[in-house]
Amino acid sequence: MPREDNMCHSDGADQRTPLNFIDLFCGCGGFTVGMERAGFKCLAAIDFNAEAVTTMQTNLSHIKHVLHRDLTVYTADELSGLIGTKHVDVIVGGPPCQGFSTARKVDGANHGERLKDDPRRHLYRELLKYVGFFRPKVFVMENVLGIKTAAGGKYFTRVQEEARSLGYRVHGQVEDAWELGVPQKRRRQLIIGTREDLPGYFLPNLKPAPRALPRPLLGAAIGDLPPLGAGKGSNESVYDVNRLIKHMLNTGEPVRNYLFDVLEIDLAKMLTNHASRPHSDRDLRDFARLREGESSATAMRNGIEFEFPYSKDSFKDRYTRQSRFAPCSTIVAHLSKDGLMFIHPTQRRSLTPREAARVQSFPDWFRFPEARTHSFRMIGNAVPPLVAEAVGRAVASYIDKEYQMNNETIHEDSEGIPKDENEALQWLVPLLDLDSRALKRISKDDFFRGWTSILFLYSGLHPDGALERGDISDEIEDIPGISCLEPRLLKPFFKTSGWPVILVPIAEEAWRRFKSGNFKEEDLYCADAQIAGMHFRIGCSERK
Numbered sequence: 001m002p003r004e005d006n007m008c009h010s011d012g013a014d015q016r017t018p019l020n021f022i023d024l025f026c027g028c029g030g031f032t033v034g035m036e037r038a039g040f041k042c043l044a045a046i047d048f049n050a051e052a053v054t055t056m057q058t059n060l061s062h063i064k065h066v067l068h069r070d071l072t073v074y075t076a077d078e079l080s081g082l083i084g085t086k087h088v089d090v091i092v093g094g095p096p097c098q099g100f101s102t103a104r105k106v107d108g109a110n111h112g113e114r115l116k117d118d119p120r121r122h123l124y125r126e127l128l129k130y131v132g133f134f135r136p137k138v139f140v141m142e143n144v145l146g147i148k149t150a151a152g153g154k155y156f157t158r159v160q161e162e163a164r165s166l167g168y169r170v171h172g173q174v175e176d177a178w179e180l181g182v183p184q185k186r187r188r189q190l191i192i193g194t195r196e197d198l199p200g201y202f203l204p205n206l207k208p209a210p211r212a213l214p215r216p217l218l219g220a221a222i223g224d225l226p227p228l229g230a231g232k233g234s235n236e237s238v239y240d241v242n243r244l245i246k247h248m249l250n251t252g253e254p255v256r257n258y259l260f261d262v263l264e265i266d267l268a269k270m271l272t273n274h275a276s277r278p279h280s281d282r283d284l285r286d287f288a289r290l291r292e293g294e295s296s297a298t299a300m301r302n303g304i305e306f307e308f309p310y311s312k313d314s315f316k317d318r319y320t321r322q323s324r325f326a327p328c329s330t331i332v333a334h335l336s337k338d339g340l341m342f343i344h345p346t347q348r349r350s351l352t353p354r355e356a357a358r359v360q361s362f363p364d365w366f367r368f369p370e371a372r373t374h375s376f377r378m379i380g381n382a383v384p385p386l387v388a389e390a391v392g393r394a395v396a397s398y399i400d401k402e403y404q405m406n407n408e409t410i411h412e413d414s415e416g417i418p419k420d421e422n423e424a425l426q427w428l429v430p431l432l433d434l435d436s437r438a439l440k441r442i443s444k445d446d447f448f449r450g451w452t453s454i455l456f457l458y459s460g461l462h463p464d465g466a467l468e469r470g471d472i473s474d475e476i477e478d479i480p481g482i483s484c485l486e487p488r489l490l491k492p493f494f495k496t497s498g499w500p501v502i503l504v505p506i507a508e509e510a511w512r513r514f515k516s517g518n519f520k521e522e523d524l525y526c527a528d529a530q531i532a533g534m535h536f537r538i539g540c541s542e543r544k
């Protein structure tokens with residue numbers, strides 16, 4: 001069922017083979033659907049939730065190993081025996097987010113004074129164990145934004161520290177699903193690692209997949225579906241073709257794009273999972289009091305009285321009626337509980353699993369279990385396939401560039417790229433200890449040379465991490481060559497990013513110049529300097 005692109009890489013011979021990946025904590029396979037659409041081949045996917053695994057196996061039956069296993073028990077070694085290889089290009093995974101979510105209200109909290117230890121926060125380690133074993137070119141970990149602040153940022157730092165110690169160049173970036181063509185307000189944290197021996201930088205800006213138009217609205221995604229009353233609909237029904245045509249005529253090209261290119265409704269034989277949950281009469285009367293796009297909090301401020309019996313202060317946001325003319329609120333696993341924050345824009349009921357799946361950009365041919373609780377949970381947990389596709393395309397493009405760099409002449413002798421450590425230090429040292437005003441005054445050429453010297457000396461760091469503050473470590477980094485020449489460059493460094501504290505003002509200036517247009521993207525992410533440093537060090541160790 002999934003459509004194949006042509007993205008592949010050369011394995012060194014003439015033959016080009018598709019890039020492969022493993023999906024850990026795969027849920028029902030949102031990440032996998034998108035990665036496959038970006039041209040990757042899934043070698044294996046693992047989750048310990050039986051319903052999610054069965055759903056993935058049913059929909060993506062071409063994937064040989066969709067395994068129902070507990071990742072705290074099942075080892076990478078066992079998996080390699082099963083898939084018959086240790087060659088894995090990419091590992092993706094979304095360890096559970098409940099341990100990081102800012103929404104957690106019961107049983108302690110993930111932040112602040114009510115912080116409680118939660119074993120789910122340690123599951124990233126299972127992903128890193130697989131990374132350590134398979135040593136993929138790239139790994140991508142997806143999580144809620146709360147991972148950055150949970151437990152005072154401890155886990156955000158640990159993931160990156162531990163991945164760096166495995167030999168990965170790591171950085172965090174935030175992805176915005178709406179910008180990538182998903183009709184939903186959903187921002188998530190990605191932590192991306194590229195193997196330190198690979199040249200080039202993974203560029204931070206994800207671009208919408210060609211099939212997607214950015215910033216679609218909720219109405220476009222669900223307006224063709226047959227209207228339902230609460231508790232009505234069925235798990236399998238037929239499309240209302242007249243309504244579909246009318247919807248397309250009224251709303252035009254973006255709708256056609258979303259329905260056919262993203263949801264692939266032409267590939268679905270039947271309309272599935274369009275069955276609404278029942279609601280009490282009291283809830284239904286309260287729903288009717290809400291205007292489109294309004295929450296109960298706003299309505300109460302406008303003098304509307306609701307019947308719900310809970311505290312009007314603590315639960316003022318109890319209901320939200322979504323709007324056809326805006327992106328939907330973030331679809332969350334909690335939708336399995338009551339759906340009151342997801343009231344249909346024009347009907348008196350909450351969204352059906354099919355509507356939630358459409359808001360998450362799952363294709364219509366992807367079927368979910370009949371039990372709504374299970375389907376809502378796996379839909380809300382998933383990485384929207386369109387987001388995963390954008391991630392996959394960025395990963396493929398990084399790997400493709402890495403391949404080219406390995407096979408083409410590198411312009412190491414270009415102007416402004418240091419030829420050895422001595423020259424790098426000679427260019428960099430005059431910039432150390434300058435304050436921001438003094439750094440601003442440095443000429444374009446001198447600043448560029450100082451910056452490329454950093455990339456030359458620290459090829460294992462990513463410019464995107466440079467402004468990440470947090471705890472400082474005093475341990476001494478072992479950077480051969482620099483140790484005897486310039487001790488100021490060795491410590492201290494920021495634990496999250498690995499960036500030496502002394503270099504951060506220079507990085508800030510580089511970002512300032514980039515944002516004001518005085519530094520181009522290829523200056524900020526100057527791969528030639530990074531590669532020159534890598535080659536220089538390889539040369540040194542070979543000479544020893």
Ligand SMILES: C[S@@+](CC[C@H](N)C(=O)[O-])C[C@H]1O[C@@H](n2cnc3c(N)ncnc32)[C@H](O)[C@@H]1O
Nearest residue numbers: 025026027029030031048049070071094382383
């Ligand atoms: C956020 S969801 C991942 C969703 C998935 N990436 C997708 O796109 O559909 C987290 C998943 O981790 C699974 N999980 C939690 N602990 C696990 C463990 N110890 N072993 C395997 N899977 C686990 C849960 O069952 C859940 O499906």
